[in-house]
Amino acid sequence: MSAARQMALPALRWRALRPRARWRESVLLGLLAVTLVVGSASLGATERALAGHPPTFAAADPRALSLYLGMLFAVHLAQVLAGRRTDQVLLPAVGMLGGIGLLLMQRLPQDLVSQQIFGRTLVLGQLQLAWLVLALAVIGGLAVAVRSDRWLRLYKYTWAAAGIALLLLTLILGVDVNGARLSLRLGPLTGQPSELLKVMLVIFLAGYLSENRQLLVEQDTRLGPIRLPPLPYLAPMVAMWATALGIVVIERDLGAALLFFAVFLLLLYVATGRTSAIVLGLILFAVGAVLAYQLVGHVRTRVDIWLDPFADPGGAGYQVVQALHAFARGGIVGTGLGGGLPMVGGRLPIPELHTDFPFAALGEELGLAGILAILGVYLVVIERGLRIAAAAADDFRAILAAGLSLVVGVQAFIIAAGNLKLIPLTGITLPFISYGGSSLLTNAVVVGLLLAISDKGVEPPPPPGSRRRLSPRRLTGLLQRGAGQ
Amino acid sequence: MDGALLTLWIMRLAFLALIYLFLIGVVRVLIRDLRAASREPATELGRLIVLASPSGEPAVGAVFALDAVTTIGRDVNNAVVIEDPFASSEHCALTFRGRSWYVEDLASTNGTFLNGSQVGGTAPMSFGDEIQVGEVRLRLERGRR
Numbered sequence: 027m028s029a030a031r032q033m034a035l036p037a038l039r040w041r042a043l044r045p046r047a048r049w050r051e052s053v054l055l056g057l058l059a060v061t062l063v064v065g066s067a068s069l070g071a072t073e074r075a076l077a078g079h080p081p082t083f084a085a086a087d088p089r090a091l092s093l094y095l096g097m098l099f100a101v102h103l104a105q106v107l108a109g110r111r112t113d114q115v116l117l118p119a120v121g122m123l124g125g126i127g128l129l130l131m132q133r134l135p136q137d138l139v140s141q142q143i144f145g146r147t148l149v150l151g152q153l154q155l156a157w158l159v160l161a162l163a164v165i166g167g168l169a170v171a172v173r174s175d176r177w178l179r180l181y182k183y184t185w186a187a188a189g190i191a192l193l194l195l196t197l198i199l200g201v202d203v204n205g206a207r208l209s210l211r212l213g214p215l216t217g218q219p220s221e222l223l224k225v226m227l228v229i230f231l232a233g234y235l236s237e238n239r240q241l242l243v244e245q246d247t248r249l250g251p252i253r254l255p256p257l258p259y260l261a262p263m264v265a266m267w268a269t270a271l272g273i274v275v276i277e278r279d280l281g282a283a284l285l286f287f288a289v290f291l292l293l294l295y296v297a298t299g300r301t302s303a304i305v306l307g308l309i310l311f312a313v314g315a316v317l318a319y320q321l322v323g324h325v326r327t328r329v330d331i332w333l334d335p336f337a338d339p340g341g342a343g344y345q346v347v348q349a350l351h352a353f354a355r356g357g358i359v360g361t362g363l364g365g366g367l368p369m370v371g372g373r374l375p376i377p378e379l380h381t382d383f384p385f386a387a388l389g390e391e392l393g394l395a396g397i398l399a400i401l402g403v404y405l406v407v408i409e410r411g412l413r414i415a416a417a418a419a420d421d422f423r424a425i426l427a428a429g430l431s432l433v434v435g436v437q438a439f440i441i442a443a444g445n446l447k448l449i450p451l452t453g454i455t456l457p458f459i460s461y462g463g464s465s466l467l468t469n470a471v472v473v474g475l476l477l478a479i480s481d482k483g484v485e486p487p488p489p490p491g492s493r494r495r496l497s498p499r500r501l502t503g504l505l506q507r508g509a510g511q
Numbered sequence: 512m513d514g515a516l517l518t519l520w521i522m523r524l525a526f527l528a529l530i531y532l533f534l535i536g537v538v539r540v541l542i543r544d545l546r547a548a549s550r551e552p553a554t555e556l557g558r559l560i561v562l563a564s565p566s567g568e569p570a571v572g573a574v575f576a577l578d579a580v581t582t583i584g585r586d587v588n589n590a591v592v593i594e595d596p597f598a599s600s601e602h603c604a605l606t607f608r609g610r611s612w613y614v615e616d617l618a619s620t621n622g623t624f625l626n627g628s629q630v631g632g633t634a635p636m637s638f639g640d641e642i643q644v645g646e647v648r649l650r651l652e653r654g655r656r
């Protein structure tokens with residue numbers, strides 16, 4: 027009966043409190059708090075100076091900042107009290123990105139976004155703060171409560187099916203925003219399911235690749251001089267490629283498609299170590315890119331803008347041109363938080379600044395030095411993920427940890443490079459910094475799971491028996507045991 | 512106004528400097544972590560953990576670090592000695608070739624089982640797999656670093 031209960035629930039087990047100090051995390055969080063307070067003071071002083079008052083040392087919005095920092099320390103404290111031996115660098119790193127994002131959202135014109143919640147109207151900065159607090163609660167909850175990965179491992183096809191169902195639901199019931207059908211409206215809230223889909227995809231891939239790793243590594247299909255992984259096991263790869271293209275064509279979500287395919291290829295490499303799979307994937311990518319350019323107008327526009335944004339600087343290329351100007355204005359140390367151009371002719375210098383172009387805004391206000399540091403923090407998040415993967419007890423956890431951190435890293439790279447005009451611009455969010463509930467909560471789930479996997483006290487991997495495919499006989503057995511409970 | 516401008520400049524630069532200080536703090540933790548990982552004894556290729564052992568030798572929970580070739584059986588000359596009435600003196604061998612582990616049955620009387628199915632000759636193994644030798648069950652795990 028206890029076994030059945032463990033199967034049925036994400037094994038939550040409450041033990042007596044066993045506090046365990048986490049010195050590294052507390053030191054880094056202290057440093058983070060000082061940094062954000064100084065940043066907020068700098069923002070407040072600049073805003074007051076622009077309004078004509080003498081600058082004074084006072085934070086821009088002390089209550090919001092202290093709520094955010096308080097929540098960070100609460101997550102830290104929860105892990106200390108529960109005695110978790112999880113990674114001690116991820117939380118401060120993510121907290122830094124979220125804090126910089128919060129300062130940026132407080133600095134932008136507040137009426138960009140407003141939402142009625144429980145009769146109160148919340149604006150940009152307050153909404154971002156609310157989402158950040160929720161996201162931190164998710165991180166803390168997952169890090170403390172998840173003591174087993176069985177609920178991920180056992181139901182990988184369920185996760186994949188749920189992801190695809192979510193995608194289809196968006197297609198049918200979705201709302202068109204800026205020509206892309208990405209949002210799903212649920213009462214007063216709109217969400218972007220493609221954000222959640224990326225986590226489900228990584229869970230599925232970790233399950234699939236860890237189960238079939240041997241076959242992918244050992245067998246060959248010879249195609250003339252090239253040796254490829256066995257063909258039946260390449261079918262999912264082709265299916266993945268088709269799905270990515272489908273997302274591009276039907277949902278017009280270029281960024282998500284690029285992200286999914288890149289993460290898929292990287293995980294295939296992580297699992298098998300075969301360069302031939304990567305080469306094949308890149309060839310498929312090239313073919314898909316050319317096809318999409320020829321056939322899909324949306325894609326062609328994006329690539330044309332990328333190749334020459336100055337062809338139509340006031341129209342199609344406006345966002346990209348303004349972003350380039352923002353980076354140029356920023357120079358090495360930037361104009362300071364609050365010192366950038368707030369409005370040009372009554373509108374934001376860059377449309378969709380708070381979701382798609384926070385990197386350009388930070389480039390203007392913190393300069394090259396600032397964005398290099400921010401990229402450094404993303405690198406730290408990736409490094410932690412890969413370290414957690416290297417120390418993981420079995421293949422499933424290793425691939426899961428690598429995939430989760432790469433999803434964040436690749437997404438940050440895609441949008442940062444898009445802002446910098448290194449690659450065509452795709453509308454995805456900058457993880458932890460961009461405004462948006464779906465993005466923040468999904469990335470919080472990613473970090474929470476990474477923390478849970480990194481815990482040295484987490485349940486050991488289950489014996490291979492439970493990795494067997496679910497036969498009808500076993501299923502009825504499970505159901506009977508569940509009913510007997 | 513000059514004093515005010517100076518204050519603004521100092522605060523801006525202080526914020527940037529503090530972000531870098533934070534980054535340096537993080538990187539120091541990472542370097543310490545990597546050093547600690549590399550100081551530990553040479554990487555194991557894998558480890559075997561005893562899951563069940565009716566005779567008590569080896570004890571349940573015992574951990575064996577694996578070399579590239581590890582022989583398992585009742586004979587004392589094996590790398591992993593299993594005192595089990597149903598184990599042969601030279602029962603099976605675990606070998607690490609290329610990128611993965613293999614289990615090879617050395618013509619044992621009662622057979623070697625991989626995840627519950629009998630191994631005929633050689634079979635590939637991945638981390639997390641279970642083998643059964645006699646009545647002793649062992650799990651292959653990634654080595655500690």
